[in-house]
Every structure is written in C-alpha cells, then in structure tokens.
Amino acid sequence: MKKRSVFFFIPALLIYTILLIIPIFGAFYLSTTNWNGISATYSFVGLKNYISMLSDARLGNAIMVTFKITGIVCITVNVLGLFLAICLNKSGKMIAAVRSIFFMPYVLSTVAISFIWLSILSYTGVLNGVLEAVGLGSLTADYIGNTKNAILSICVVEIWRTLGFYIVIYLASIQTVPVELYESCKIDGGNSWQQFRYVTIPMIIPGITIAAIMSIMTEMRQYDIVRVLTNGGPGYSTETITYNIVTQAFGNNMLGYSSAVAVFLFVIIAAVAIIQLKIANRLEA
Amino acid sequence: MSKIENRSGKVIRGGITIFVLIITLLMTIPLYITVVNIFKPTDLISASPLTLPSPPILDNIKTVLSDPNVSLSKMYFNSICITFFGTSICILVSSMAGYYLARTTSKFSKKLYVYFLFGLMVPYVIVYVPLISMYKNFGIIGNLPGLIIVFVSGSISFSVFMYQGFIKSIPIEVEEAALIDGANQFTIYFNIVLPLVKSCTTSVAIFIGLSMWNDFLTPLLIGQVPTITVGIYTAIGSFSADWGTVFAYVLFATAPIVIVYILAQKQFVKGLTAGAIKG
Numbered sequence: 289m290k291k292r293s294v295f296f297f298i299p300a301l302l303i304y305t306i307l308l309i310i311p312i313f314g315a316f317y318l319s320t321t322n323w324n325g326i327s328a329t330y331s332f333v334g335l336k337n338y339i340s341m342l343s344d345a346r347l348g349n350a351i352m353v354t355f356k357i358t359g360i361v362c363i364t365v366n367v368l369g370l371f372l373a374i375c376l377n378k379s380g381k382m383i384a385a386v387r388s389i390f391f392m393p394y395v396l397s398t399v400a401i402s403f404i405w406l407s408i409l410s411y412t413g414v415l416n417g418v419l420e421a422v423g424l425g426s427l428t429a430d431y432i433g434n435t436k437n438a439i440l441s442i443c444v445v446e447i448w449r450t451l452g453f454y455i456v457i458y459l460a461s462i463q464t465v466p467v468e469l470y471e472s473c474k475i476d477g478g479n480s481w482q483q484f485r486y487v488t489i490p491m492i493i494p495g496i497t498i499a500a501i502m503s504i505m506t507e508m509r510q511y512d513i514v515r516v517l518t519n520g521g522p523g524y525s526t527e528t529i530t531y532n533i534v535t536q537a538f539g540n541n542m543l544g545y546s547s548a549v550a551v552f553l554f555v556i557i558a559a560v561a562i563i564q565l566k567i568a569n570r571l572e573a
Numbered sequence: 574m575s576k577i578e579n580r581s582g583k584v585i586r587g588g589i590t591i592f593v594l595i596i597t598l599l600m601t602i603p604l605y606i607t608v609v610n611i612f613k614p615t616d617l618i619s620a621s622p623l624t625l626p627s628p629p630i631l632d633n634i635k636t637v638l639s640d641p642n643v644s645l646s647k648m649y650f651n652s653i654c655i656t657f658f659g660t661s662i663c664i665l666v667s668s669m670a671g672y673y674l675a676r677t678t679s680k681f682s683k684k685l686y687v688y689f690l691f692g693l694m695v696p697y698v699i700v701y702v703p704l705i706s707m708y709k710n711f712g713i714i715g716n717l718p719g720l721i722i723v724f725v726s727g728s729i730s731f732s733v734f735m736y737q738g739f740i741k742s743i744p745i746e747v748e749e750a751a752l753i754d755g756a757n758q759f760t761i762y763f764n765i766v767l768p769l770v771k772s773c774t775t776s777v778a779i780f781i782g783l784s785m786w787n788d789f790l791t792p793l794l795i796g797q798v799p800t801i802t803v804g805i806y807t808a809i810g811s812f813s814a815d816w817g818t819v820f821a822y823v824l825f826a827t828a829p830i831v832i833v834y835i836l837a838q839k840q841f842v843k844g845l846t847a848g849a850i851k852g
Contacts, residue, residue, distance in 0.1 A: 296762070300667055314702075400826040404603050
C-alpha cells in the first residue's frame with residue numbers, strides 16, 4: 289500500500305498549532321510576567337503570580353463557587369437524568385414530544401436562555417409577579433441580588449439547559465442493556481427495583497462515568513450564565529474561575545496574573561480528562 | 574401478599590408519573606413564557622406572565638427592528654459567515670487529517686493523533702490573552718476571516734477525533750480497488766472516502782456549527798465582531814428590565830436554531846451526543 293501524503297494533515301496541523309498550541313505556551317510564559325497589556329515592557333517575575341494566588345480571597349471565592357455549582361449541577365443532572373431516562377425509555381408520540389422539549393434548551397445559545405431566566409428570576413420579574421398575583425406575596429424574594437440565592441439560580445438555569453442532554457446519554461446507555469438480562473432477573477423473582485439495581489446500574493456504569501465526567505468538565509468552565517444573570521455580583525461573590533480570569537484580564541488589565549489562574553484551571557481540567565481516559569481504557573479492557 | 578405489592582406498585586407508578594409530569598411542566602414553562610410574552614406590553618408581563626396575549630401586539634418586535642443602534646442583518650451576516658465557513662473549513666481539514674491518521678499505522682501517526690486530541694482537555698479561556706496580543710500585533714482584531722480561523726482551530730480536536738474513529742471502521746478494500754486503477758490519493762479521498770463518511774460529517778457539522786453559532790466569549794473578545802449572540806447581549810444592556818423587548822431579542826437570537834432543530838431533530842440529538850456516546 290502506498291503511503292498517504294503528508295498534505296492530508298498539514299493544513300489541520302498548522303491551524304491547530306499556530307492558533308491553539310502556541311497560545312497555550314504563550315499563557316504559560318505570560319503567567320511568569322507582570323504584563324498589564326498596555327505598557328510595551330514587562331518583567332519576568334518567576335512564580336510570584338502563583339504565590340499571590342494563594343492569598344487571593346477573591347480567587348478563593350471563585351474556586352468555591354465553581355465547586356459548588358459543579359457539585360449541585362452534576363449530582364442533579366445525573367440523578368434526575370438517569371431517573372427520567374428510565375421513565376422515558378418507551379416508544380410513543382407523547383414520550384417523543386417530551387424528549388424533544390427536554391432537549392430543546394441544549395441547542396439554544398446560553399446567553400439567550402440566561403436572558404429568559406433573568407426575566408423570570410429578576411426582582412421585578414415573572415416569578416415574583418406570579419407569587420404576588422396568586423396572593424403569595426410574602427414568598428417573593430430576590431433570586432439574583434443575594435449571593436446564596438444567586439448561586440442556586442445559576443444552578444437552576446444550568447440544570448434546565450443541560451438536563452435533556454444527559455437524559456439522551458442515559459437513554460442510549462440503557463438501550464445497550466440486553467433484554468435477556470432483565471428476563472432472567474424476572475425469572476429469579478426480581479422486582480422492578482431489583483432489576484434496576486442489579487441489572488441496569490452495573491450495565492450502564494460506563495455511561496454514568498462518561499456523563500458524570502462530562503458534566504464536571506462543563507461546569508468547571510461555567511461563564512455565560514454568570515455573565516448574564518449576576519455579572520459576578522453582588523460584589524464578586526458569584527464569580528466562577530473562568531469569570532475571574534476574564535475580568536482580571538480584560539477588566540483589570542492583570543494579564544500576567546490572570547494567565548497564572550488560567551494555567552491553574554488548565555491543570556485541574558487536564559487532570560479530570562486524564563482520569564476520564566484512564567477509566568475509559570479500563571472499561572474497554 | 575402479591576395483592577399488597579400490586580397496590581403499592583400502582584401507588585409508586587402513579588407517583589412517578591406525576592413527578593415526571595411536574596418536571597416536564599417546569600421544563601416547558603420558561604419556553605412558554607418566552608413565546609407568549611413576546612406579544613405583550615412589558616407592564617402586562619409582570620402582572621400576568623402566564624396568560625395568552627390578548628390582543629397580541631407586535632410592539633416589542635418593532636422596537637427591536639427599529640433600534641438604530643442594532644443592525645440585525647449585520648449580526649445575522651456575521652453569525653452565518655462564521656458558522657458556514659468555520660464549519661466547512663474545519664470539516665475539510667479535520668476529515669483529511671482524520672483520514673491520514675486512520676489509514677497510517679506508523680508511530681508518528683499515533684503521536685500525531687494524541688497531539689490533536691490534546692486540545693480536548695484545554696479550557697479555552699487560557700488562549701484568549703496570548704491570542705489577542707498575537708492578533709493585535711498582526712492588526713487583525715475585528716477581522717471576520719481572522720475570527721473564523723480561530724473558531725476552526727478550536728474545533729479541530731473534536732472533529733479529528735470523530736473522523737479518525739469513523740474512517741477506521743470503513744473497510745480499506747474500497748479504496749484499494751481505486752488505487753490499483755491508478756487513481757490519485759486526493760481523488761480517492763474526495764470521491765470515495767468523503768461520501769462514505771456523510772453521517773459522521775452531519776454529526777460533526779451540527780456539533781461544531783452549533784457551538785460556533787452560539788459562542789459568546791470568542792467573538793466578544795477576539796473578533797469584537799457583533800454576532801447575533803454578542804449583539805443581543807450588547808443590545809439588551811440598554812433595555813435591562815424591559816422584558817418585552819428582551820423576549821423579542823431572545824426570539825431573534827434563537828429562532829433560526831429552533832427552526833433547524835424542529836426540522837432535523839434526530840440529527841441534532843445524534844450529532845450533539847455523538848462525542849459522548851462514542852467515547
């Protein structure tokens with residue numbers, strides 16, 4: 289067999305290397321400088337940016353917020369996603385319609401759906417309006433203006449946006465389980481719960497792993513919803529790591545420092561990705 | 574015994590059905606609110622957000638269309654250019670690379686594959702600062718082709734991953750017959766391989782096309798180009814609590830996608846989950 293020409297991969301290799309790989313190295317380099325993006329000169333500061341990260345309360349808060357959002361969203365979409373997948377694992381026009389409604393938010397732009405939710409959750413918005421109208425005015429609250437509610441609001445929007453996606457992943461996973469296994473479980477006297485616990489769950493462990501890791505990787509990068517819903521506020525209390533990086537870089541001209549934070553985020557996400565690869569390899573073996 | 578179990582089974586099943594209905598309702602309400610409130614004046618929206626508009630008014634849509642600071646046609650033009658050219662270029666270069674990687678078994682080819690996959694684990698926010706200073710040096714900030722090629726670079730990893738796997742599953746004999754006939758490698762690729770991987774191309778096109786259409790930060794920071802997503806974000810700023818107008822903007826940002834989604838729902842679901850289900 290004749291060898292394939294190198295011209296097959298050269299265009300992709302060039303675009304990918306120049307616009308993605310070289311900038312990543314650039315970020316590692318900038319993270320050791322004090323560049324502010326405006327002055328032409330900057331100096332090498334070694335690991336100083338990384339050391340200042342340790343005592344940066346604002347960054348610490350952003351990390352906590354990111355972990356909180358990741359935890360809440362991951363657990364909810366995976367548990368609810370699996371449960372609903374089992375309920376929707378039937379054919380029929382109704383079920384098909386329900387599935388397509390669940391999936392719809394996932395194809396829309398996050399910025400646009402965040403505006404929909406802003407109109408619902410805002411103090412002068414739809415939800416408080418409905419509560420007033422039905423005589424539950426005492427239950428009205430500020431879902432965006434106070435930190436605790438705001439983080440939950442961000443989670444609600446993200447759960448609403450991604451739930452349909454995880455339902456589809458779990459549906460695909462459930463449909464790979466051979467019907468014979470359920471039948472033999474039934475013959476052994478297993479009820480619905482036992483079929484779920486001893487047949488479905490062990491068979492879909494690969495699906496659960498992929499869905500869980502995907503949701504972690506997505507939520508660790510959360511930005512758009514925060515930008516529209518709270519703008520990081522009140523103060524900077526609902527900033528995520530990505531939000532922190534973008535604001536410090538382009539709002540406060542701390543380009544060297546924000547690059548160090550970006551490198552930190554890169555290390556976390558790469559670690560999650562490597563764990564994913566390890567698990568995937570073990571599952572295939 | 575079995576009677577009791579049947580009964581409790583019925584109660585549980587009924588409970589589950591009600592729970593699913595409630596969740597479905599909660600999922601649907603935000604979409605419903607958007608659709609009905611586009612046609613209502615803002616003061617009615619907070620007062621009775623769930624009622625049907627009577628009579629429906631087009632004022633919100635007119636406000637958006639007549640705003641002198643908002644050029645919807647320019648935004649659509651930018652978004653369509655980015656999505657169309659970005660997706661086409663990315664599919665062309667990645668499918669070629671995926672073909673090479675699937676059909677070459679050398680050590681170099683394996684290493685190259687890993688090198689391409691590396692991009693999947695990168696949080697994209699890390700590249701903005703270096704990329705912007707690079708673009709500033711070249712003076713191509715705000716340049717549409719410059720932005721398109723950035724989008725291509727960000728989608729190559731995923732596309733190469735998809736094509737490599739898909740082409741590997743196609744028997745090589747199909748190509749060999751053509752090779753014996755003396756056909757050129759690139760002719761074989763374009764005439765034989767590419768038509769065979771159509772379903773992969775559909776999935777990849779939907780996945781990366783949608784991410785390009787919906788992306789917010791990249792056009793905002795690197796291109797400073799008003800796409801439809803960036804455009805409505807900037808435009809709504811001045812209407813912040815005028816919900817009627819906000820809903821009208823949301824309509825303009827999402828309508829094209831909703832229409833395509835309704836027409837090609839199966840392909841959308843397949844394309845967007847293909848990466849996860851395959852991995």
